[in-house]
Amino acid sequence: MRARLEATGYLLDEGLAVACFLALRLHRPLFCEGDAGVGKTALASAFAEALDAPLIRLQCHEGIDASQALYDWDFPRQLLHLRAAEAAGVTDAARLEGELYDRRFLVARPLLRALETQPSVLLVDEIDRADDEFEAFLLELLSEFSVTIPELGTLRAEVPPVVVLTSNRTREVHDALKRRCLYHWFDHPDFARELAIVRRRLPGVSARLAEQVTALVQALRTHDLLKPPGVAETIDWAEALHALGADEVDAELAVTTLGSVLKYREDAERARGLDFAAVLATRGA
Secondary structure: OHHHHHOOOOOOOHHHHHHHHHHHHHOOOEEEEEOOOOOHHHHHHHHHHHHOOOEEEEEOOOOOOHHHHOEEEOHHHHHHHHHHHHHOOOOOHHHHHHHHOOHHHEEEOHHHHHHHOOOOEEEEEOHHHOOHHHHHHHHHHHHHOEEEEOOOEEEEOOOOOEEEEEEOOOOOOOHHHHHOOEEEEEOOOOHHHHHHHHHHHOOOOOHHHHHHHHHHHHHHOOOOOOOOOOHHHHHHHHHHHHHOOOOOOOHHHHHHOHHHOOOOHHHHHHHOOOOHHHHHHOOOO
16 A cells, blocks of 8 residues: 555655555545645545546535535526426426436535545545534445435445545544544654655755755744644745755745745744754755
8 A cells, every 4th residue: 555655656654554555445534634734635636546546525614515515406407407398298297306306417516426436535625624514414424435315315335435534623523523534643744754755746856955945844843833834835845946946045045935835924933033054054055
């Protein structure tokens, strides 16, 4: 499992590789929790590529409900069909009702598409942004991999999708949902792994620049920031410096490009208290 995921360019440790293998073997959802930018969403993309399966993404938000996540009826098409039937002289009410709630008028949202697509990888992204009612709705679906549509009956996945749920921990997700999942906490990687990720994702960036940027981000994370930068920001910063034609970075250039890695004014002000020159000196700047 680890080799197949790393072949897609996603580097992971042994614990995450085991969690992915068990999610696949046991047909259990994988609940991924951690700060933003540490690779949770990217794992689902790598999973889909490794399994040669489509990635079906459900982006959660406050107020999301079943009609947005599971299915809805195509009312405009139903209305057109009803008018056409009336124009043709069809008056059988029972027949019309049966035709209106035919499968062809059902609009499959991400959850239903995942159940009907084999194989597939379902990403339920940022579940912590949804409310309690939506969490409760997910419980049965993730336990049985089936859904009941009153007009059509029960639809069940022949092959359960691989399910990855992510949370940035903006609120605590209920234990009932977590108990149905395998769990993995995503921490910020150490220097060696983060550097390897940057080199893998940005092969055109010089080795020195990649090493320096990684060292600077590792130092920033120890600086009591409101939003410590994730791996995604490390990649963004290295890419921005490369776009400026830099093969290495000095303290002045690091400060002027902080907007590529820090997104809060307070964090940028605190970061200016970091001795960039000292950090860079440890990396042969």
